[in-house]
Amino acid sequence: MKAVRVGLVLLALLLLAGVPWYGSDVLVQFGINTLLLAVLAQGWNIIGGYTGYASFGNSVFYGLGSYGVAIAMVQWGLPFGVGLAFGVALAVVFAFVLGLPVLRLRGHYFAIATLALSQVMTAIVSNVELAGRNIGLVLPPLNNDRLFYELSLALLVVATLAIFWLTRSRFGFGLIAIRENEEAAAVMGVNTTLYKVLAFALSGVFSALAGGVHAYWITFLDPESAFDIGLNVKMIIMAVFGGPGTVLGPIVGAFTLSAISEYLSSAVTSIAGLFFGIVIVVAVVLMPRGLADLLRHLCKTGWRYFIDNIKAHRL
Template sequence: MKLPAFRSFGATLWGIGLFLVVLGGTAPWIPAFLLTVLIQLLIFATLAYSMNLITGLTGYVSFGHVVFMAFGGYALAFGVGTLNLHPVAGVAFGAVVGLALALGIGLVTLRFRGVYFAIATLVVAVAALYIVLEIKELGDGQGIYLSLRFEPLSWFYTIWVILAIEVVLTYWITHGRIGYGIRSIKSDEDAAKTVGINAARVKLFLFALSGLFAGGAGGVYYWTLSGVFPYQAFDLIFSLQMLAMIVIGGMGTLLGPLIGAVAVYIPSYIFLTVLSGFQFIIIGIVVIVIALFVPEGIVGSLRKYIPELRGVLE
């Protein structure tokens, strides 16, 4: 029987795996300043894959993902500052908090579709900031300052492991039975229910995973910053960047979020030193153009226009 085109032999997964192995193997010899750039890149990639899990795979646009990242950071700060955890344990705590929050928020907001879901997540993110401002244990509106050591290799390997797990999980989810369920939901949620798919549970599962990884990425991010401050942590620009990365890279693809992270982060890094804010104007224009004219993103377009790539690239 002819296998459907969707089932490739996983060349993309091996490609990403090779990229990560090379990075991981050479990390101890990479100069510190370059390593910090790579760490940021991997954090951004982890966030992009996190957004991809819900928005890319199901089409539910979340504007509130910054919440998971911010609470991941707060969990790290609370765990390390108050509970005296090791930072790596703090990151794990952040991931768990992200997961728990996503379960709670998802249980309610995933009942809404389309713009209503987008608005509900946005509103929850804005409200979360105002609530955190009032919590004494979370710095009473002033944020939490930690005095953690500069240890780029620990940061690097922590986020490296998180990203590797996330990519493999994404592959595993999209290539099994549940992958077909997810594609059905994205295609027509009502019809999916009438062939027996528990759409609510599948969406909640994806949203919770998404929260887990965003929380973990947030933990590492604020570990590198050695502190977390409310107005910066809950800045919606993080949600928007996550969305920009998967829109540019290609929603729902395996390689897209990584490409998107490189495309968004590297220019940000270069322009940051030249003219602050300028990079976002360019990213914004690119997002508008891609959304209106090439909604498949980079990876989707390559697959569409170069048929030879379809079996390899996903």
């Protein structure tokens, strides 16, 4: 069974890698967006799915990664790789400096605190001359969608391998212990503060990398788009819909919801904006543990799976 699953994953990876060679330009561009959203969902999965802290601040990491690339390339004339490293460094510093106080909060207090971070960063960057203020920055164009696609796919593979490592490492077990019962984890010897900050930073690394790749791809950056809270909502919905705290759940969620959203945007424009709101309701009420949990239990319990979830949440 394990060999079959590995084979299916490798086959899917080969098919994805070949898209730029047999797919249309529109499909490749859709693929870049979807792959980067999947990376963001995997990054959120570390802090939200495995650690149990519903962060609305990952869009800040995305924005810092974007501005790291833009500032390095436009203002300092440095190559893209150096810009990526600079963006990641900014995200890690931000995670440690603000993670220490913010991660002492829990539940909705933590969510509200991280929600405010995007607005604060938008206001700060809008007044920084180096970042182009409100006008933004225009990056040098590189018309090579194939390169950006393969780079996005490689980034998703690395992020997924990091999640896979979490499921088998002492660090990952510590994060799961914090998610299940933080007080008990501390009693058992888990340094909860250090583990949470490291998870926040690792989550930020992948978000920053995705932001850097996206910024160079679209070649334009401004504070509103870089620190867009709507992007954070999307990554959360995709991770939750696919299955938070699982290896492949966020990827399945990102690909599924991106495809449906793209279809609705082109075919039924009037309700496309309501789509993610409907997904939130369906996911919370009928399958709070995502598609991964649904597929595991649906064959055994059938429709009773949904009824049990409704009863469990007193709905």
